[in-house]
Amino acid sequence: MLVVFLAxxxxxxLVHNKNVQPHQTVLTGPWWxxxxxxxxxxxxxQVDSERxxxxxxxxxxxxxxxxxxxxxxxxANLLAARNSPGYLLVKDVIVExxxxxxxxxxFDFTQQAxxxxxxxxGVWHNGEATERESGDVMLAVMKTLANLNVKxxxxxxxxxxxxxxxxxxxxxxxxxxxxxxxxxxxxxRTVEKRxxxxxxxxxxxxxxxxxWSELMASDQGLVVLSTLPAGGLTTITDVxxxxxxxxxxxxxxxxxxxxxxxxxxxxxxxxYDSSAGESPVTIxxxxxxxxxxxxxxxxxxxxxxAKLFLNEIRDERFVVTTIHARExxxxxxxxxxxxxxxxxxxxxxKAVLYQRMxxxxxxxxxxxxxxxxxxLRKLGIPPGKIDQLFRPPKPEEIEKPCKNCLGIGYRGRTxxxxxxxxxxxxxxxxxxxxKLELLKKAARSSRQRSLQEEGxxxxxxxxxxxxxxxxxxx
Numbered sequence: 001m002l003v004v005f006l007a008x009x010x011x012x013x014l015v016h017n018k019n020v021q022p023h024q025t026v027l028t029g030p031w032w033x034x035x036x037x038x039x040x041x042x043x044x045x046q047v048d049s050e051r052x053x054x055x056x057x058x059x060x061x062x063x064x065x066x067x068x069x070x071x072x073x074x075x076a077n078l079l080a081a082r083n084s085p086g087y088l089l090v091k092d093v094i095v096e097x098x099x100x101x102x103x104x105x106x107f108d109f110t111q112q113a114x115x116x117x118x119x120x121x122g123v124w125h126n127g128e129a130t131e132r133e134s135g136d137v138m139l140a141v142m143k144t145l146a147n148l149n150v151k152x153x154x155x156x157x158x159x160x161x162x163x164x165x166x167x168x169x170x171x172x173x174x175x176x177x178x179x180x181x182x183x184x185x186x187x188x189r190t191v192e193k194r195x196x197x198x199x200x201x202x203x204x205x206x207x208x209x210x211x212w213s214e215l216m217a218s219d220q221g222l223v224v225l226s227t228l229p230a231g232g233l234t235t236i237t238d239v240x241x242x243x244x245x246x247x248x249x250x251x252x253x254x255x256x257x258x259x260x261x262x263x264x265x266x267x268x269x270x271x272y273d274s275s276a277g278e279s280p281v282t283i284x285x286x287x288x289x290x291x292x293x294x295x296x297x298x299x300x301x302x303x304x305x306a307k308l309f310l311n312e313i314r315d316e317r318f319v320v321t322t323i324h325a326r327e328x329x330x331x332x333x334x335x336x337x338x339x340x341x342x343x344x345x346x347x348x349x350k351a352v353l354y355q356r357m358x359x360x361x362x363x364x365x366x367x368x369x370x371x372x373x374x375x376l377r378k379l380g381i382p383p384g385k386i387d388q389l390f391r392p393p394k395p396e397e398i399e400k401p402c403k404n405c406l407g408i409g410y411r412g413r414t415x416x417x418x419x420x421x422x423x424x425x426x427x428x429x430x431x432x433x434x435k436l437e438l439l440k441k442a443a444r445s446s447r448q449r450s451l452q453e454e455g456x457x458x459x460x461x462x463x464x465x466x467x468x469x470x471x472x473x474x
Contacts, residue, residue, distance in 0.1 A: 123359070125408065202239060227324065253267050257271040362409055365393050375466075381456070416454050425446060
């Protein structure tokens with residue numbers, strides 16, 4: 001009887017265990033441990049019975065394959081990734097990115113090693129390099145999860161996969177590209193967007209808040225919001241729209257259906273399809289017939305659309321638009337580069353709100369120091385106005401790494417805002433000789449605060465450091 005039993009079950013066990021995941025095998029050491037723990041548990045004896053598969057070990061991160069066109073391929077990719085030792089390494093990368101509160105990690109593959117950098121609050125920091133062999137299996141897993149070609153180390157590839165850590169889900173975008181030294185990989189993760197309840201949350205000082213609120217409440221004219229690329233333009237635009245009155249005025253938004261913006265209450269959205277050769281001018285005539293009070297068009301796209309918006313302003317309408325630039329005065333020139341009618345633009349433009357992002361000093365480890373009088377003089381700070389400025393700690397001042405900023409010296413960012421209101425002198429420059437230096441000179445003549453002057457206020461308040469302000473403004 002025993003012989004018959006063994007002859008039947010042994011082949012079954014061998015075949016079964018060969019075709020399942022490690023944690024699904026039977027009659028193995030872990031299986032017997034689990035069985036013993038179950039019996040012991042009924043007798044009140046606690047025995048650790050956890051049977052973890054290899055991919056479940058390490059960091060408590062769940063990875064998700066999501067780069068394929070169908071679920072079956074994604075599942076196959078996930079199983080393949082789980083069977084690789086690189087799976088645990090990818091989980092470690094996710095944990096490292098989350099714990100460092102960074103949105104991007106860059107991996108530079110050379111012949112000997114993989115150099116790692118993390119982007120934290122807009123600044124790249126070196127991480128610990130890893131050996132090439134470990135880096136290769138880690139990258140193979142990321143490419144597999146994203147349904148990319150693992151063997152292709154030269155051509156540019158882009159994909160995505162998912163991760164769940166500490167009950168939060170992340171969408172991870174991966175871009176790989178062969179370079180002269182080997183291969184460069186950039187891994188980005190989506191982060192939960194911070195909710196801004198008003199201008200104060202952005203870091204805007206009260207004086208600018210009052211001025212900008214009045215401008216956004218205008219019945220007629222054009223206002224422009226501007227930042228550097230990836231500088232928070234969407235955020236300051238959304239907050240500005242949320243903060244203005246949209247009940248007494250009928251707002252409409254003109255958007256590309258391929259690039260939808262966040263939904264804002266009481267703003268009716270009308271879309272055009274850029275992939276079909278459309279632009280705002282395609283739908284504007286129909287929208288105009290509804291007689292809205294205010295338009296939001298984040299990109300004029302072409303001169304025909306710009307002309308229609310300027311015509312609407314002459315008919316006592318209000319228009320909000322956005323553009324990327326290096327400073328407020330340059331934003332005016334960027335609009336002109338779209339070939340808008342110069343005189344009409346100069347006559348209707350009311351203001352430009354410009355923002356740069358600056359890192360905040362760590363509140364736990366920032367160090368006070370007495371600045372030389374000459375430094376204060378150059379900053380335009382009157383003698384006796386302040387006694388000290390602040391900076392990150394020097395290496396010799398650090399007894400142990402700060403838990404709040406992880407030794408960086410900064411944690412979080414805030415905005416520096418420049419509000420350029422357009423007066424007659426600026427309008428004259430726009431019409432006669434639209435040059436950057438002339439626009440800046442006209443702004444200084446009308447005693448408008450520059451971005452640098454606004455930043456110095458943050459330095460004086462101890463919110464950021466002088467070197468950080470210089471870095472941001474250069």
